[in-house]
Amino acid sequence: MRNLLWLQGGACSGNTLSLLNASDPDVFEFFSQHNIKLLWHPSLSLDSIGVKRIMEDIINGKIRLNIFVFEGSVILGPNNSGTFNMFAGKPMKDWVKYLAPLSEYIIAVGDCASFGGIPAADPNPTQSTGLQFFKKEIGGFLGKNFRTKSGLPIINISGCPAHPDWILTTISLISEGKMTEDMLDEFNRPKIFYSTTTQFGCPRQPYFTYKISSKELGHKEGCLYFDLGCRGAYTKSPCNSILWNNQSSKTRVGTPCMGCTEFDFPTFNFFHTEKNRSGIPKRLPLGMSRGTYVTFSAVAKGSAPQFLVRPLIKKKGDWIE
Ligand code: SF4
Known part of the structure; x- marks a missing residue:
């Protein structure tokens, strides 16, 4: 069983809506076929209070985080405090900072999580950035050299939104242990979709x-x-x-x-x-x-x-x- 956590930063939920458009199989059937346990998702989980406990359990080593999906930009404003985007009592950027090194794989879903996207458009009032890129520049929130526990960088599935098949195929490659770094392009996007x-x-x-x-x-x-x-x-x-x-x-x-x-x-x-x-x-x-x-x-x-x-x-x- 692989645990998947989906969090949302500076986002419009467009990638979530896209995910829900998956058919043949739909997202729930997909998770069950691939032995994936959805720990929490902002639109699919009923208990919004329980997510804090789940995240703390991951940080305390009680729950393994196999796949961390992040939708939306990482908001650093105002003045690098991240308090424009509070979540479960902390700036979302702090949760990302704690959870990222504990994740086996991280997927940045959508253009905002990948590159900053719409929230990062000039004059970028929320100080938004992507997880590992800021527009063309590698680095973003987690830095150029960041690697997840699997040794891979953030896997970017860019798009506004990303197509459900791009998201689910990437998750299935990860869950089957078939995703390798040479399958990613210069922006860390799976080449099977972006070549x-x-x-x-x-x-x-x-x-x-x-x-x-x-x-x-x-x-x-x-x-x-x-x-x-x-x-x-x-x-x-x-x-x-x-x-x-x-x-x-x-x-x-x-x-x-x-x-x-x-x-x-x-x-x-x-x-x-x-x-x-x-x-x-x-x-x-x-x-x-x-x-x-x-x-x-x-x-x-x-x-x-x-x-x-x-x-x-x-x-x-x-x-x-
Ligand atoms: S042929 Fe190319 S440029 Fe022309 S409409 Fe299609 S995608 Fe756009």
């Missing part, structure tokens, strides 16, 4: 290839990168291969990817592609140089097949550039 971009599996990719742009949110055709600020071409996530609610994704319904699995989320320029004076997007697709982009644009425009272009033309020049 391809959101573009992988996006049905709009043919439009990207031929630079056919959609300029209208929710439109069925066209790529959302060139005008509507889609970050799918440079965001690592499997949102178009492991679908949400087993059926859809943002780009499938005409909403641009907002890059919520990356360290720089949120960027607050949603639905708009920032371009330089020559009309070239400031953020280029992953691995593409400016020169390659210019060549790509010239070739793509001239070779776009009519069957892709036609549904988008309202009047000449309206949809394709």
